[in-house]
Amino acid sequence: MTDPRAELHWAVVGTGSISQSLSDDLALTPGARRHAVCSRDPGRARAFAAEYDFAVAYGSLPSLLADPDVDVVYIATPHATHAEIAIEAIEAGKHVLIEKPMAATARDARRIVQAAGASGCFAMEAMWMRFNPTYRDLIASARAGAIGEVRSVRASFGLPFDVPDSTRWTAERASSTLLDQGIYPVTLALDALGRPARIRASGRVRADGVDLTEHVTFEYENGGFAQLSASMVEYSEPTASVNGTDGWMTLPAPFWATDEYETHAGGLAQALFEPQTTRHERRGNGYVPMLEAVTEAIAAGLTEHPIHPFADAMSTIELLDDIRDLITLNTAPLEETR
Incomplete structure (x- = not known):
């Protein structure tokens, strides 16, 4: 040992x-x-x-x-x-x-x-x-009621890392926009709203099964929802927001590695024009x-870390499996990618 x-x-x-x-x-x-x-x-x-x-x-x-x-x-x-x-x-x-x-x-x-x-x-x-102090602060503040009851999440991670027919992305390697980029919006939604009651998903999938883009909606029994998207071949503004009954919180690009967020709350005028900015020191590359x-x-x-234990990682990847099945079901493979 x-x-x-x-x-x-x-x-x-x-x-x-x-x-x-x-x-x-x-x-x-x-x-x-x-x-x-x-x-x-x-x-x-x-x-x-x-x-x-x-x-x-x-x-x-x-x-x-x-x-x-x-x-x-x-x-x-x-x-x-x-x-x-x-x-x-x-x-x-x-x-x-x-x-x-x-x-x-x-x-x-x-x-x-x-x-x-x-x-x-x-x-x-x-x-x-999940270890980023800015992200941890935002989630803790949202759970503590900083914007009232959390009702929705909007998050995107779309950056053109590759061309649609890139040979660097292969089914043999399990290349996947959902696994590589979509995991961040999904994790944010789970942390802010919990596991959804229903999922709707579709996207673009190559003939070899590699997914290029996806847009996903989580729906909750209380009427809450999350709108999530990811792409490896086009831009989709890589920002996020957590929205509640008394305001909203925004994470600027790249939302998964940012060192600040804004809280819009305290009445309509204040929420619109006087947001409160919270910053944390960025250490190294993050x-x-x-x-x-x-x-x-x-x-x-320890054999697990309480911030990201096995149970949380498993919950996310099980949900990614479900999303991937829906994307495959709802999307015809692209025979041509150009």
């Missing part, structure tokens, strides 16, 4: 943009040390280790997991690989932090939860938005609060 008095030695699997941002933030995280990086391309692993000051580089996962100095593994690989890598790491006695989504399906996510439970290792989906919380939780011997 990890010595709680020592620094935790982190390893990163994958060398893409997320691993780069996260590695910068590991350097700012108390109690964390950048130790190892792994890539299928040994040359990339060595270059990454040199650039981001990791002690060692590996060209295979078994080699990394055999390193006794590795305490925690961050998994930043394609969605389809999350479950197998996480389970292999857990069975090797390593703690894991898994880039969202935790797995491509709820079924695979349950396998991770079971493996973690059997091993006693810490495991968590890296839903960094991953530091999550990395710090995970490092502290592991040092304390």
Whole structure:
């Protein structure tokens, strides 16, 4: 087991943009040390280790997991690989932090939860938005009645990361706008309103099954609703609002990583023209609060984190499964994407 008095030695699997941002933030995280990086391309692993000051580089996962100095593994690989890598790491006695989504399906996510439970290792989906102090403050304020009873949510994450027929997005990798971007609006809706009674969803899906865009409506028994959208091929203003009987709160772009929000409340004129701005310090690229919380939780011997426990991650991914089924049912695949 990890010595709680020592620094935790982190390893990163994958060398893409997320691993780069996260590695910068590991350097700012108390109690964390950048130790190892792994890539299928040994040359990339060595270059990454040199650039981001990791002690060692590996060209295979078994080699990394055999390193006794590795305490925690961050998994930043394609969605389809999350479950197998996480389970292999857990069975090797390593703690894991898994880039969202935790797995491509709820079924695979349950396998991770079971493996973690059997091993006693810490495991968590890296839903960094939930650790963002600005986001946490907004949710806490909304639940405390800052805008009365919460009645609706509006959230979008549409940025053209790729062209519609990009070969970087494949069914084999479980590439998905819903899993990659839509998870943020869905999580906000769940945090503000809870699980919906009904879901309506449709979007654009390639012939190979990769979803490009989606728009989703959650409906609640009390008349509340959430309007959510995501796209990887076009813009959809990446902002969000939480709306209530006595006002509303807005998160500017990018809403999942912002350092401020506005509260519009206190009477009609004040709500319209005198919003109150709340700001929190941004630390690094935004991953530091999550990395710090995970490092502290592991040092304390926890196997889950109360801010984002397995139950919450499972609730979200089960809902994503339902949304994906509806999108597939309601959308004819695109034979041509241009």
